Amino acid sequence: PLSETGPIAAAAAEAACGVGAFNVIQLEHAQAIVAGAEAAGAPVILQISENAVRYHGALGPIGAATLAVARAARVPVAVHLDHATSVELVGQAVELGFTSVMFDASALSYGENVRATAEVVRRCHAAGVWVEAELGEVGGKDGVHAPGVRTDPAEAAAFVAAAGVDALAVAVGTSHAMPTRDAALDFELIGRLRRAVPVPLVLHGSSGVADGDLTAAVEAGMTKVNIATHLNRVFSTAVRRALADDARLVDTRRYLGPARAAVAAEVTRLLGVLKAT
Ligand code: G3H
Numbered sequence: 001p002l003s004e005t006g007p008i009a010a011a012a013a014e015a016a017c018g019v020g021a022f023n024v025i026q027l028e029h030a031q032a033i034v035a036g037a038e039a040a041g042a043p044v045i046l047q048i049s050e051n052a053v054r055y056h057g058a059l060g061p062i063g064a065a066t067l068a069v070a071r072a073a074r075v076p077v078a079v080h081l082d083h084a085t086s087v088e089l090v091g092q093a094v095e096l097g098f099t100s101v102m103f104d105a106s107a108l109s110y111g112e113n114v115r116a117t118a119e120v121v122r123r124c125h126a127a128g129v130w131v132e133a134e135l136g137e138v139g140g141k142d143g144v145h146a147p148g149v150r151t152d153p154a155e156a157a158a159f160v161a162a163a164g165v166d167a168l169a170v171a172v173g174t175s176h177a178m179p180t181r182d183a184a185l186d187f188e189l190i191g192r193l194r195r196a197v198p199v200p201l202v203l204h205g206s207s208g209v210a211d212g213d214l215t216a217a218v219e220a221g222m223t224k225v226n227i228a229t230h231l232n233r234v235f236s237t238a239v240r241r242a243l244a245d246d247a248r249l250v251d252t253r254r255y256l257g258p259a260r261a262a263v264a265a266e267v268t269r270l271l272g273v274l275k276a277t
């Protein structure tokens with residue numbers, strides 16, 4: 001069923017387990033991620049980024065479809081707006097019934113980030129919606145990789161207190177949309193952030209992290225683990241294979257179906273890597 005994001009994240013943080021947060025672009029992604037989570041018997045977060053909304057031209061249709069997939073699921077499924085910079089889009093997600101949002105003002109100065117985020121928190125909490133923010137910009141959103149950025153633990157603690165957020169995305173060595181899984185995570189910093197920050201920590205750009213380091217990151221204190229690019233790689237590889245196997249193939253179900261199945265299997269595997277339960 002569609003389930004609140006807060007309790008899913010809180011239970012995982014309490015148990016030092018991870019929660020997989022996977023990005024939805026097409027309906028097939030939502031179906032695959034939920035099928036993978038059902039097979040693992042673990043809760044999961046479906047997230048739609050502002051970039052994906054831009055691709056669709058609106059949040060409504062893909063948001064409603066994703067919520068419908070979540071409601072029909074046999075495991076708890078939260079539906080989250082990812083990397084929103086538009087306050088108006090946050091309002092639309094709340095209106096549609098999303099259980100959480102990430103408001104990303106990480107490109108702003110510390111003071112402006114606090115001010116803008118606190119206002120979003122006020123509005124979202126009034127509607128019972130959980131809010132994630134980001135401090136210390138995780139690179140790669142604009143194609144420019146900056147894995148060297150780091151979030152300061154004392155500043156992170158002050159930010160969470162001042163903005164009132166429910167979860168915090170931190171920069172600990174990843175960068176978005178990495179083509180290879182070889183990011184060097186700063187595990188010592190993850191531990192210090194975990195001890196300094198009272199809310200669940202979020203790892204962005206997790207496609208660049210190898211399996212063993214994903215497990216170690218969760219054990220060190222990361223809770224919500226965001227994965228997008230890696231599943232797109234799995235999806236697209238399966239599409240390529242199906243089309244290459246039959247040059248006359250035109251029925252879209254014949255190549256999207258195998259891609260959906262491949263993503264589901266990879267989600268099940270990743271939820272094991274993340275110790276999600
Ligand atoms: O917010 C989404 C994630 O941070 C995904 O990043 O595409 O590098 O896995 P990724």
Ligand code: ZN
Nearest residue numbers: 176204205226
């Ligand atoms: Zn991200």
